[in-house]
Amino acid sequence: MGSTDSKLNFRKAVIQLTTKTQPVEATDDAFWDQFWADTATSVQDVFALVPAAEIRAVREESPSNLATLCYKAVEKLVQGAESGCHSEKEKQIVLNCSRLLTRVLPYIFEDPDWRGFFWSTVPGAGRGGQGEEDDEHARPLAESLLLAIADLLFCPDFTVQSHRRSTVDSAEDVHSLDSCEYIWEAGVGFAHSPQPNYIHDMNRMELLKLLLTCFSEAMYLPPAPESGSTNPWVQFFCSTENRHALPLFTSLLNTVCAYDPVGYGIPYNHLLFSDYREPLVEEAAQVLIVTLDHDSASSASPTVDGTTTGTAMDDADPPGPENLFVNYLSRIHREEDFQFILKGIARLLSNPLLQTYLPNSTKKIQFHQELLVLFWKLCDFNKKFLFFVLKSSDVLDILVPILFFLNDARADQFFTGTHADLLIVVFHKIITSGHQRLQPLFDCLLTIVVNVSPYLKSLSMVTANKLLHLLEAFSTTWFLFSAAQNHHLVFFLLEVFNNIIQYQFDGNSNLVYAIIRKRSIFHQLANLPTDPPTIHKALQRRRRTPEPLSRTGSQEGTSMEGSRPAAPAEPGTLKTSLVATPGIDKLTEKSQVSEDGTLRSLEPEPQQSLEDGSPAKGEPSQAWREQRRPSTSSASGQWSPTPEWVLSWKSKLPLQTIMRLLQVLVPQVEKICIDKGLTDESEILRFLQHGTLVGLLPVPHPILIRKYQANSGTAMWFRTYMWGVIYLRNVDPPVWYDTDVKLFEIQRV
Numbered sequence: 001m002g003s004t005d006s007k008l009n010f011r012k013a014v015i016q017l018t019t020k021t022q023p024v025e026a027t028d029d030a031f032w033d034q035f036w037a038d039t040a041t042s043v044q045d046v047f048a049l050v051p052a053a054e055i056r057a058v059r060e061e062s063p064s065n066l067a068t069l070c071y072k073a074v075e076k077l078v079q080g081a082e083s084g085c086h087s088e089k090e091k092q093i094v095l096n097c098s099r100l101l102t103r104v105l106p107y108i109f110e111d112p113d114w115r116g117f118f119w120s121t122v123p124g125a126g127r128g129g130q131g132e133e134d135d136e137h138a139r140p141l142a143e144s145l146l147l148a149i150a151d152l153l154f155c156p157d158f159t160v161q162s163h164r165r166s167t168v169d170s171a172e173d174v175h176s177l178d179s180c181e182y183i184w185e186a187g188v189g190f191a192h193s194p195q196p197n198y199i200h201d202m203n204r205m206e207l208l209k210l211l212l213t214c215f216s217e218a219m220y221l222p223p224a225p226e227s228g229s230t231n232p233w234v235q236f237f238c239s240t241e242n243r244h245a246l247p248l249f250t251s252l253l254n255t256v257c258a259y260d261p262v263g264y265g266i267p268y269n270h271l272l273f274s275d276y277r278e279p280l281v282e283e284a285a286q287v288l289i290v291t292l293d294h295d296s297a298s299s300a301s302p303t304v305d306g307t308t309t310g311t312a313m314d315d316a317d318p319p320g321p322e323n324l325f326v327n328y329l330s331r332i333h334r335e336e337d338f339q340f341i342l343k344g345i346a347r348l349l350s351n352p353l354l355q356t357y358l359p360n361s362t363k364k365i366q367f368h369q370e371l372l373v374l375f376w377k378l379c380d381f382n383k384k385f386l387f388f389v390l391k392s393s394d395v396l397d398i399l400v401p402i403l404f405f406l407n408d409a410r411a412d413q414f415f416t417g418t419h420a421d422l423l424i425v426v427f428h429k430i431i432t433s434g435h436q437r438l439q440p441l442f443d444c445l446l447t448i449v450v451n452v453s454p455y456l457k458s459l460s461m462v463t464a465n466k467l468l469h470l471l472e473a474f475s476t477t478w479f480l481f482s483a484a485q486n487h488h489l490v491f492f493l494l495e496v497f498n499n500i501i502q503y504q505f506d507g508n509s510n511l512v513y514a515i516i517r518k519r520s521i522f523h524q525l526a527n528l529p530t531d532p533p534t535i536h537k538a539l540q541r542r543r544r545t546p547e548p549l550s551r552t553g554s555q556e557g558t559s560m561e562g563s564r565p566a567a568p569a570e571p572g573t574l575k576t577s578l579v580a581t582p583g584i585d586k587l588t589e590k591s592q593v594s595e596d597g598t599l600r601s602l603e604p605e606p607q608q609s610l611e612d613g614s615p616a617k618g619e620p621s622q623a624w625r626e627q628r629r630p631s632t633s634s635a636s637g638q639w640s641p642t643p644e645w646v647l648s649w650k651s652k653l654p655l656q657t658i659m660r661l662l663q664v665l666v667p668q669v670e671k672i673c674i675d676k677g678l679t680d681e682s683e684i685l686r687f688l689q690h691g692t693l694v695g696l697l698p699v700p701h702p703i704l705i706r707k708y709q710a711n712s713g714t715a716m717w718f719r720t721y722m723w724g725v726i727y728l729r730n731v732d733p734p735v736w737y738d739t740d741v742k743l744f745e746i747q748r749v
Contacts, residue, residue, distance in 0.1 A: 009034060010041050011049045018054045023064040032072045036096035037089075043206065046099040047733040055107045059114065067117065070104065073097040074145045081151035085158045094152060095203065098210045101145070102735060105213045109220040110740040118142035119232065142214070146237045149211050150244040153251075154179035159203045161194050179247040187254030187344075188337045201280045208283040211237070212726065213735055215290045219723050222742045223579050223716055231293070238291050238323045245324040249291075252284040253329075256374070257344025261351055261365050278365065285370040286726050291325040292377045293722065295715040330381045338388040345375050346397035353404055368405060369725045373718065380710060399423070406430060420456045421463040424449060428466040432473070440581035446492035447584060447706050453499040454593075454703045458507040464514040467496065472521050477529070477538035481641045487649050490525070495704075498657045501693075502700040509688040512661070513681065516669060519662050526655055530646040539641075576724030577745040582713030588706035602704075656698050664696050720744050 013034035017024075024031050041049065058066045080094040108114045121138035156162035160182040184204070186193035214233045238245060259281045332338070349372070351365050375398065379386040389395050396419055407426045417425070427445040430438055449467075459467075473479065474489045497515065500508050515522075529535070590602040665688070672687055724744050727736050 007041060007045055007049060010045070014050055014054065017062075017065055017069065018058050020062060020065060023062070024068060026068050026072060032069070035069070035100060036073070036076060036093045041096065041099070043099045043102065043209075043733050046096075046103050050100070050103050052107070052738055055104055059107060059111060066104070066108075070101065070108070070117070071141060073101050074141055074148070077101075077148040077152065078144055081148040081155070085152070085155050091158055091203075094158075095206055098206050102206075102210045102213045102733075105210075106216065106220075106736050106739045109217045115217065115220070118145070142233060143236055143241070146211075146214065146233065147242065149207050149214075150237070150242050150248060153204060153207055153248060154182050154244055156182070159200050159207065160184070161197060161200070179244045183247050183254065184251035185254035185258045187250070187258050187340050188332060189250050190254065193258075196277070198276045201276050205280045205283050208280075208287050209730075209735070212283065212287050212290065212730075215287075216723070216726075216736060218293075218719065219727065219736060219741045219743045220739075223720055223744075234291055234293065235323070238325045240324065242324075246328060249288075249325045249328050252288045253341070255284045256281055256288065256348075256371075257341050259344070260347065282367045282370070282729070285367055285374060286729070288325075289370055289373045289377060289722055290726070291323070292329060292374075292381070293715075293719055294323050294326045294381075295710070295712055326381055329378065332382060333384055335388065338385055341378065341385070342389060342392065342394050342398075345371055345378075346394055346401075349375075349401035350397060353401060367729065368401070370729075372402070372405075373722055373725075376718070417460045417463065418458070420452065421460045423452070424459070424463045424466055428470060431470060442489060443492070443584040444581075444587065446489060446496075447588060450492055450495050450499070451705050453496040454503040456500055456508070457504055459500075459511050461510040461514070464508075464511040467493065467511070468514045468518045468521070471497075472518065475521055475525050477534070478541050480528070481535055481538050481646070484639055484641075484645075490653070491649075494654050494658070498654055498701065499703065501657055501661055502697065503703070505693055509685050509691075512665070512688050513685055515658065516662065516666055519666065522655060522658050522662065525653055526659065528646065528650050530643045530650065532643060535641050535643070535646070574728060575747050576727060577720075577747065578724065579717055579720050579744075581717060582711060584706075586711050586713055587708060589709045591705045591707055593703035593705060657701075660697055661693060664693060665691065 013031075016031070016034075026032075055066075058069075074097075076093050076097045080090055080097075083090060085091045085094055108117060119140045119142050121140055153159050154177065156177070163181065180190075183190040183192075184194065215231060215237075217233060218231050236242075242248075259277060261278065332341075348365060349368055352368065379389065389398065399419060400422070403422050403426045407429060427449065430445060431442055471490065471493045474486070474493065480487050480490070497511070500511055505512070592600050592602055594600055668691075669684055669687070672684070676683070720743055727741065727744075727746070730736065
């Protein structure tokens, strides 16, 4: 009954706020206390009892009342942080104010006229705490709010375990508290694992949700072509103004990486007991990736020599980015810390792959997208961690789940073969699935295959056939002539074959056999027609029968062999859009592998354009975008291929090595088949396994590796992806639902 009365009183206060035409004085505590002092409403109650339409109505019709509500709520949080939240009533007030601000903030952000409100100063809130004397240096409301949240996240007996028998009994003690002693979980830079506390975890989660909402102003700004604009909320929170920056960063990272959803492995334990830790881990992961949203291309990450001992993040390192979270992340250097992080992320990413004899007996986590972004940030900002991952056998524990998520909800999940086979088979399915939204990834996927191809010791027959199938699909005349950049995919695949033949011939009889069987593809490429009638005929065929691999075609059309489209989203669900993927030339830089195995960066060659504007090189020069810049325009404004354009890249097709292989081996294989009457391919494979091309092939070409390089385009892509994931994952309560988000589009399926 009391709970019902509490909700009723809260609802009455909301109605009073929306119906009052005159401003309510900030000193009218009797009115304002109705929103937080006398209620015990859950966050779901707050979202239900404060409708979006009423928040917008107050914003438009009684702006001073909305401003006072926000100011008073922040004031209560500041008071709670100052006092240390000793009483249950103080704790309840803090939670109520957090929930109310979480509800209201998105509606502040969606209105451009209100966006600067939290960065305006409040009389009497001086930085030095001296009241009116310090008003000229008054602290903006946003700063007061963020510092209060940071203090409250390390408040003894509220969000952390008290180390004293008696509670902290004065504000002075709260301010002198060393929050590094109160890190939430053992791991990086902290050895002690505090006793789990359900109430503390729930309180932390509520405050982190408010913090994430503060950071979400980025959702209400359209994607900028350059990502130079920083999020002022994140910038301040991750600055030296926040005395809890280090312990909070460590707490978030350790909470995520130490989480084990399976626990002792008791079957169906997740159905018998609620896991209160998982929501906190999700929230921690989301806050962590948002605070790490930093354009690494604009500021170099500090390098670490790792020779000193002492703290986990050595103070002797060169100064890094002003964002302390990025700075701390980049300075982790102990191997045991790297091992803890890698094991933790690998364990969580592998969780959905766990197979048990009892169906659905193991808990499955849902926040793998946030984990993948976090793993990306770790590798991007901390090169020592990246090298640790690459030299560790645990790298395969990361690769397999990544490929699983890529392949998720597509055809047969069962697979046998090497990790290289899995990589290529999954990429083949993605490329041939016919989904238009995946087409910008084709260059990235094939670039990965090119990079690993010189080191693929033995591909299975299935994988070899998949590669030849891709070449067959990409080398048809209708596909080559249908878009100005499509021929680049053929260049990538030919480079893959050349690398394997030149550097891994001995173990790849399956691929050699597949090349011999499909030799007609290579002959057709060598004799590709360039006359206008044939080009026109190929394009006419394309118009008659749209193919699934067309980069400009529709999403309809049947999928190619070996794939099944991803299952459609449930009706009524939401999805978010992404900005265009940057071109492969923006994503990578070329390096040549020296004889000693080291990489030497190659200077980018100046792009020389032909008369028709097409790149002269066989290398991709821009993204596969939905709207590509045509290299030749007809009278109707559409791009059309010309004989000169075809000749410009046909002459550069790297076919010499493959043609030499065919010239040597095809007659030998045909002779064996005739002489011995062979019809069984296993005999031919045995012959190829013992064959050699030493001295017969052209001089091996240098191995080229295309390394990823950070840039503002990928930073913007990650920003929209990250906030899109956070928007869709936060449905209870629906923090940003039905607000005027500008960073991406929300589509209802």
